[in-house]
Amino acid sequence: MFEFELLAQDGQARAGRLITPHGVIETPSFIPVGTLASVKALSTKDLLKIGTQVIIANTYHLHLQPGEDLIAQMGGLHRFMGWDGPLMTDSGGFQIFSHGAGREEDVGKIALPSPEQEDRGGHFSAKKRRRLVEVDEDGVEFISYLDGSRHRFTAERVIEIEQKLGADIILVLDECTSPLHDYRYTKAAMDRTHRWAVRALDFFQKSSRGDQAIFGIVQGGTYQDLRRESALFISGLGFDGYAIGGALGKSKREFYQVLEWTAPFLPEHKPRHLLGIGEIEDIFEIIERGIDLFDCVTPTRMARTGTLLVRGAERFRLNLLNARFKTDHRPIEEGCNCYTCINHTRAYLRHLFLARELLGMHLAAIHNLYFIESLVRRIRNAIKGGRLRNLKREWLEKQQ
Amino acid sequence: MFEFELLAQDGQARAGRLITPHGVIETPSFIPVGTLASVKALSTKDLLKIGTQVIIANTYHLHLQPGEDLIAQMGGLHRFMGWDGPLMTDSGGFQIFSHGAGREEDVGKIALPSPEQEDRGGHFSAKKRRRLVEVDEDGVEFISYLDGSRHRFTAERVIEIEQKLGADIILVLDECTSPLHDYRYTKAAMDRTHRWAVRALDFFQKSSRGDQAIFGIVQGGTYQDLRRESALFISGLGFDGYAIGGALGKSKREFYQVLEWTAPFLPEHKPRHLLGIGEIEDIFEIIERGIDLFDCVTPTRMARTGTLLVRGAERFRLNLLNARFKTDHRPIEEGCNCYTCINHTRAYLRHLFLARELLGMHLAAIHNLYFIESLVRRIRNAIKGGRLRNLKREWLEKQQ
Numbered sequence: 127m128f129e130f131e132l133l134a135q136d137g138q139a140r141a142g143r144l145i146t147p148h149g150v151i152e153t154p155s156f157i158p159v160g161t162l163a164s165v166k167a168l169s170t171k172d173l174l175k176i177g178t179q180v181i182i183a184n185t186y187h188l189h190l191q192p193g194e195d196l197i198a199q200m201g202g203l204h205r206f207m208g209w210d211g212p213l214m215t216d217s218g219g220f221q222i223f224s225h226g227a228g229r230e231e232d233v234g235k236i237a238l239p240s241p242e243q244e245d246r247g248g249h250f251s252a253k254k255r256r257r258l259v260e261v262d263e264d265g266v267e268f269i270s271y272l273d274g275s276r277h278r279f280t281a282e283r284v285i286e287i288e289q290k291l292g293a294d295i296i297l298v299l300d301e302c303t304s305p306l307h308d309y310r311y312t313k314a315a316m317d318r319t320h321r322w323a324v325r326a327l328d329f330f331q332k333s334s335r336g337d338q339a340i341f342g343i344v345q346g347g348t349y350q351d352l353r354r355e356s357a358l359f360i361s362g363l364g365f366d367g368y369a370i371g372g373a374l375g376k377s378k379r380e381f382y383q384v385l386e387w388t389a390p391f392l393p394e395h396k397p398r399h400l401l402g403i404g405e406i407e408d409i410f411e412i413i414e415r416g417i418d419l420f421d422c423v424t425p426t427r428m429a430r431t432g433t434l435l436v437r438g439a440e441r442f443r444l445n446l447l448n449a450r451f452k453t454d455h456r457p458i459e460e461g462c463n464c465y466t467c468i469n470h471t472r473a474y475l476r477h478l479f480l481a482r483e484l485l486g487m488h489l490a491a492i493h494n495l496y497f498i499e500s501l502v503r504r505i506r507n508a509i510k511g512g513r514l515r516n517l518k519r520e521w522l523e524k525q526q
Numbered sequence: 527m528f529e530f531e532l533l534a535q536d537g538q539a540r541a542g543r544l545i546t547p548h549g550v551i552e553t554p555s556f557i558p559v560g561t562l563a564s565v566k567a568l569s570t571k572d573l574l575k576i577g578t579q580v581i582i583a584n585t586y587h588l589h590l591q592p593g594e595d596l597i598a599q600m601g602g603l604h605r606f607m608g609w610d611g612p613l614m615t616d617s618g619g620f621q622i623f624s625h626g627a628g629r630e631e632d633v634g635k636i637a638l639p640s641p642e643q644e645d646r647g648g649h650f651s652a653k654k655r656r657r658l659v660e661v662d663e664d665g666v667e668f669i670s671y672l673d674g675s676r677h678r679f680t681a682e683r684v685i686e687i688e689q690k691l692g693a694d695i696i697l698v699l700d701e702c703t704s705p706l707h708d709y710r711y712t713k714a715a716m717d718r719t720h721r722w723a724v725r726a727l728d729f730f731q732k733s734s735r736g737d738q739a740i741f742g743i744v745q746g747g748t749y750q751d752l753r754r755e756s757a758l759f760i761s762g763l764g765f766d767g768y769a770i771g772g773a774l775g776k777s778k779r780e781f782y783q784v785l786e787w788t789a790p791f792l793p794e795h796k797p798r799h800l801l802g803i804g805e806i807e808d809i810f811e812i813i814e815r816g817i818d819l820f821d822c823v824t825p826t827r828m829a830r831t832g833t834l835l836v837r838g839a840e841r842f843r844l845n846l847l848n849a850r851f852k853t854d855h856r857p858i859e860e861g862c863n864c865y866t867c868i869n870h871t872r873a874y875l876r877h878l879f880l881a882r883e884l885l886g887m888h889l890a891a892i893h894n895l896y897f898i899e900s901l902v903r904r905i906r907n908a909i910k911g912g913r914l915r916n917l918k919r920e921w922l923e924k925q926q
Contacts (some may be wrong), residue, residue, distance in 0.1 A: 163877065167884040171865065192852075192877045200873050201851050208869045452592075453599050465571065469608045473600050477563065477592045484567040487884060 128294075128339040128366055138148040138389070138416040141509040144367075144397050146212040146294040147337050148204065149179075152506055154413045155496045157182045157214065157403055157421035162191065163207040167488045168495070170209045175465065176492060177499040182208060182421045185287055186218030189277070190270050194290035203290030213293040216421075217284050219319075219343065219371060220402060222266050223302035223491050226259030235374045235402060236471055254297045261301055263318065265423050273482035281322035283331040283514060285340075289333065297401075298326040300343040305373040312373070318357050319345045327363050339366035347373040348380055350387045356389035367397040370417075374403070388526075389416035395494060404498070406435060406442040410518045413505055424478035425498055429490035434458045435497040437521070444472075446490075451476045464496035465489075473502050528694075528739040528766055528795045534910040538789070538816040541909040544767075544797050546612040546694040547737050548578075548604065552906055553797060556804055556898045557582045557614065557821035562591065563607040566826050567888045568895070570609045575865065576892060579898040582821045585687055585697075586618025589677070590670050594690035602692030613693040617684050617819075619719075619743065619771060619804060622666050625701035626659030633704050635774045635802060663718065681722035682729040685740075691731065697769055697801075698726040700743040705773040712747035712773070719745045720759050720901045727763055739766035741799060747773040748780055750787045757791035767797040770817075774803070782811050789816035804898070804901055806835060806842040810918045813905055825898055829890035832879035834858045835897040837921070842878055844872075846890075850877045863895035865889075 129145040144151040158173065160181040165173060170253050173181070184204060188194060199208040220235075228234065259268040265280030288296035292298050299322050301315040303350055330340050342365035346352030360368060369381045370388050374381040385400070390400055397418045404422025414422060425435060432446040436459045442452075444458065457467035458475065466475070466489040478486030501521075508517040529545040544551040558565045560575065560581040565573060573581070583603060588594060600606040603613055620635075628634065656920070659668040665680030681699050688696035699722050701715040723742050730740050742765035746752030760768060767843035770788055774781040785800070792798055797818045804822025812820060825835060832846040835857045844851075844858065858875065866889040876887030901921075908917040 162881045162883055163874070164881075164883045164885045168886060169865070169888065170869065191881055195773060196853055196873070196877075199828065200855065206871075206877075208874065252606075451594060455600065465569070469570065470533055471600065471606075473592075473596070474563070474606055476606065477596075479571070481562045481564075481591055483562055483564040484884060485564045487567060488567070488569065488888065502707075 130395060130450045131369070131479045132395060134512075136509040136512050136514040139413050139509050139514050140416060140418060141204070141506050142397070142418060144212075147340070148210060148212045148294050151179045151212050151419070153418040154502055154505060154509075155179050155419055156409075156502050157419060158426065159184075159421055159423045159425075160207065160209075161187050163188060163197070163203060165491075165495075166169065166430065166464040167484070167491045170207065172488075172492055173209070173495070174211075174466075176495045177503070178211070178495065179524060180212040180214060180419075181214055182214040183207075183291070183293065184218065184221065185284060185291065187213045187280075188215075188291060189218070189287055190272055198290040198292070202290075212295070214295040214421075215288050215291050215293040215297065216401065217297040217299045217343070218279060219286070219297075219300035219302045222259050222261070222268060222279070223304070224273065226257045226261065228304060228377060229361040233306055235302075235305070235372070261315075261318070263321075263415055265299070265322075266301075281325040285326050285329050285333070289338065293338065295339045295341060295367065296330075297341050298323050298343055298365075300345055300370045300371050303345065303347050305348060305376055308322055308375065309348060309352075311351055312345075312349060313352055316345040316347070316352055316356050319343065320356070323360055323363060327365065334486075341365055341367040341369045341397075343369045343371045343389055343401070344392070345372045346388075348375045348384055353384060353387040354391055361391065361393050365396070367419075368392045369399040369401050371401045378408070378411075381408075382415065383419065385412060392416075402497065406498070406501070409498075409501065409505070410514075413509075414514065414518070415490060418428075425494040426491050429494045430487045432486065432490065434474070434475070435494045446472060446476045447481055450520065458490075458493050459497070460497065462493065462494050462500075466493040466496075527737060530767070530795060532795060532827060534912075536909040536912050536914040537814060539813050539905075539909050539914050540816060540818060542797070542818060542860050544612075544818070546611045546739070547582075548610060548694050551612050551819070552820040553580045553817055554909075555579050556809075556901055556902050557819060558826065558895055559584075559821055559823045560607065561587050561823075562611075563588060563597070563603060565895075566889075567884070567891045568826075570607065570698060572865075572892055573609070573895070574611075576896045577903070578895065579609070580612040580614060580819075582616055583607075583693065584621065585615045585619065585684060585691065586679075587623040588691060589618070589687055590672055594687045597691040598692070602690075605690065612695070614695040615688050615691050615693040615697065616801065616823075617688070617697040617699045617743070618679060619697075619700035619702045622659050622661070622668060622679070623704070625668065625671065626657040626661065626706060628683055633706055633770070635694070635702075637703070649733040661715075661719075663720070665699070665722075666701075684734070685729050688809040689738065693738065695739045695741060695767065696730075697741050698723050698743055700745055700771050702772045703745065703803050705748060705776055707747060707773065709749055709752075711746075712749060713752055716745040716747075716752055716756050716786070717744065720756070723760055727765065741765055741767040741769045741797075743769045743771040743801070744788055744792070745772045745789075748775045753784060753787040754791055757788045761791065761793050765796070767799060768792045769799040769801050771801045778808070778811075781808075782815065785812060785815040785817065789892065792816075806898070806901070809898075809901060809905070810914075810921065814908075814914065814918075825894040826891050829894045830887045832876070832886065832890065834875070834890055835894045839922050844871060846876045846879055858890075858893050859897070862893065862896065862900075864893050866893040866896075
């Protein structure tokens with residue numbers, strides 16, 4: 127039911143096909159995030175029109191709300207959310223990090239404050255906050271952010287939950303470390319993640335009905351030897367695919383380097399997923415370093431604040447709230463074929479955001495996801511035609 | 527460019543066709559409210575699929591944000607919002623009321639607290655609040671709720687704004703009174719509304735390019751002689767259609783009576799619009815009393831709080847947040863052909879509302895508007911077939 131074919135290679139970049147019981151994913155592929163069984167402000171019909179191939183939901187969030195048993199009773203995640211295409215579930219490792227060390231230290235996957243973190247205004251406080259999570263050898267104990275109830279995830283329990291959810295591709299539980307963690311802690315967490323991976327795969331192999339694929343997760347922070355060790359260890363276990371998780375450094379440069387330290391040690395004929403990354407300026411870089419799948423909340427989150435993806439804008443971002451768009455008759459992006467660009471002007475979208483009309487978020491989300499889908503489709507074709515370098519130059523030059 | 531044909535009558539109920547430069551409205555017709563040039567949470571594509579025939583936007587709100595000049599620069603309201611079908615603009619008379627006497631006395635069109643007003647919880651305070659509006663002979667002075675800026679509407683100015691907006695059908699400025707106003711004040715306000723109507727029509731006739739129709743508004747509160755007087759006076763001016771506005775009493779009974787005191791004195795061969803009313807339980811009653819058009823925010827507002835329109839539920843309302851829908855596999859309404867019902871379960875919608883996912887509001891708005899469109903379509907057919915009484919009995923019996 128699962129197969130990954132490599133169709134073409136251009137440098138380290140790969141074009142392929144990942145076959146799942148709910149359809150084929152042409153890779154490289156961006157994966158919109160549907161944390162709570164919904165890609166924010168979009169229906170599954172909208173996603174199909176946009177060209178979305180696969181959605182990633184979140185085991186941690188769905189466990190807390192509405193619960194995996196309810197979803198299983200409703201026929202599984204596909205039927206529950208009305209999405210008949212390929213589905214993944216992330217394990218919750220990152221959420222455990224962000225409510226644990228991430229919360230305590232006020233950092234994300236990349237440690238220096240990114241513009242997003244600054245954008246969030248007062249959302250994150252600089253002072254240390256109590257962690258909601260405790261990690262031990264067996265797993266993770268955490269407190270629900272919804273109602274304060276106590277929960278426990280272990281390597282096996284997470285697989286069990288993901289089996290109830292029933293996505294096509296599931297991820298093992300990992301411990302995601304912070305870029306601020308030292309070598310010693312990062313190594314200890316990585317070793318624990320490895321032991322969890324062994325247990326998770328073992329549990330999966332005993333209980334799977336064959337309709338799900340399982341991906342392992344590489345950790346090791348920003349340490350070259352740990353990334354290499356983790357890639358080799360996790361690869362040796364024989365998962366259906368491999369995700370790269372955890373701390374990605376203190377700069378884009380370090381982040382790309384982490385990929386270079388990791389990807390070459392992953393099996394060539396298995397898909398590689400970079401967790402939680404997908405800003406436009408990163409897409410060429412990560413695909414050039416051998417990534418096949420990547421998910422990110424940024425495009426849909428930006429859409430909700432009136433930031434639209436456009437070629438030619440700084441960091442590909444147009445802030446629609448800017449007064450210069452007041453009477454701008456142009457679509458968000460000239461030449462774009464998304465529903466929003468075909469039917470609406472920048473001036474109208476700007477008005478919707480200023481008036482806090484929900485339609486603004488909906489239309490912006492359509493455009494942002496369409497923008498990424500179109501770019502990634504072009505990248506796939508460029509890889510097949512050996513033209514990836516040219517496409518990248520064209521995109522990054524226009525950016526100047 | 528404008529024509530109203532009566533096709534059939536069943537008692538006082540009428541089925542007709544209102545022809546506008548942007549298409550035909552089959553009447554009776556419900557009119558979704560797009561206050562700020564957007565029907566909340568729905569795209570124009572969604573509205574077309576739902577079967578929406580016409581949208582009503584609001585002159586008062588659009589004047590404050592983004593302003594009629596900006597909309598004119600963008601090619602008018604149709605192009606601005608991407609809606610190529612018939613459009614109306616309300617004059618702002620009701621907003622002036624609700625920010626004036628309505629705000630001061632804490633009342634709506636119907637004075638006794640309706641379940642909606644109770645639902646709103648603390649939104650309206652019982653104590654008297656400062657009015658933001660002052661009415662004089664020439665017009666209305668008001669303070670923007672957005673930025674405190676002062677604005678002035680006169681009979682002529684409102685027409686001028688509506689000409690810039692460019693809807694197919696525009697409404698004159700009126701003074702909407704409260705059900706708590708006494709006879710004396712109600713009569714004075716009605717007389718002023720009449721003088722404004724004369725001025726508005728005069729201004730319109732001198733300045734119209736022939737692509738807009740203008741509706742007069744009948745006032746007179748809950749006083750039989752005033753309603754009759756107003757209907758006759760406004761009818762005598764020769765508008766393209768007639769709206770019934772203002773205070774509608776202290777109970778449904780009184781509200782229906784106001785219609786009986788008014789509609790018979792309106793010209794038979796012109797369309798009649800009841801402003802701001804459209805709850806399901808009222809629809810049969812108002813159509814039976816000769817109403818052709820009615821607009822209401824309730825269906826879209828309810829959708830945003832998880833209240834869904836369903837036949838068989840009390841007052842046709844299903845509160846999806848109720849725990850009994852937790853694992854309900856049924857669509858919102860069995861047999862309904864809307865996008866939401868075809869694709870999603872009650873359990874999923876309930877989850878979306880509990881998780882505060884925007885998609886919930888979108889899917890609920892689709893269903894609620896589709897529900898009304900379908901009901902009104904059936905009513906149109908029943909009038910044509912002389913079966914309105916039967917349809918009403920069937921609907922209200924199933925309701926028990």
